[in-house]
Amino acid sequence: MDIIDTATYPIDQPDSPAYHALVAQCRADLADNGLFNLPGFLHPEALRETLERVNPVIATEAFVHRRTHNIYFKKIILGLAPDHPALQLRQTANHTICADQIEGSAITQLYDWPAFASFLADVMQKSALFPMDDRIAGANVMTYYDGEALNWHFDRSEFTTTLLLQTPSAGGAFEYLRDLRSEEDPNYDGVAALLNGELDTTLCPQDAGTLNVFRGVNTAHRVTPVEGEIPRINAVLTYFDAPGRKFSAEEHLGFYGRTTP
DSSP: OTTBOTTTSOTTOTTSHHHHHHHHHHHHHHHHHSEEEETTOBOHHHHHHHHHHHHHHHHHHOEEEEEEEOTTSOSOOTTSOTTOGGGOOEEEEEEEEEGGGSTTSHHHHHHHOHHHHHHHHHHTTOSOOEEOSOTTTSEEEEEEOTTOOEEEEOOSSSSEEEEEEEOOSEEOOEEEETTSOOSSOOOHHHHHHHHTTOSOOEEEOOOTTOEEEEOTTTSEEEEOOEESSSOEEEEEEOEESSTTOOOOHHHHHHHHSOSOO
């Protein structure tokens, strides 16, 4: 695929020593840091063309996702009192467009490319990974203007794949705390401590064109408020280890303002 730097990242050559070395390095970074970054993953020309493609759509068709929410994006957590400090409310604001609005772009080409899903599966040591059967939720481009942010949350999928398309003038940093919870332990007190500013977190600087993958289901993360005239723009690609996954109608309305492509 000519939109990505396969000379540096040979994900289209799964039988090559270079591919296996790349997978091993990504696995090591995941183990050490809870994430891995591939700078320059998207070719500069493809990055320029992608921004030219998505910017008019962002300007005219984006859903303004502006809401007050807790870290779980759920109104009720069974077994947790409504006034528990882990359910503190935060503000999120961004502008979202979806795969069905930018079909044929570098974003949807990458999302639908079987070799890319196979590479992610190899890194995550899974037998296979599949794009969602959901052209609203599967691949998104999110824009954050001055003062806007994506606040603390956990993701629904086990891990999260993002591609930074444009760095902002200032702010807009990816901040995270890995392994804050587990399937066995929701660690509500730890979540409360994070929201109260009592835990050390990690900032992850990135340049435009960087692919970033992290374990989003148990890693609390956010995008800090953007500052200045240049917005932050990134793509989010969601895969699952079983085919056919879709968001519910309630989730579609909450995140995208519509229920059908």
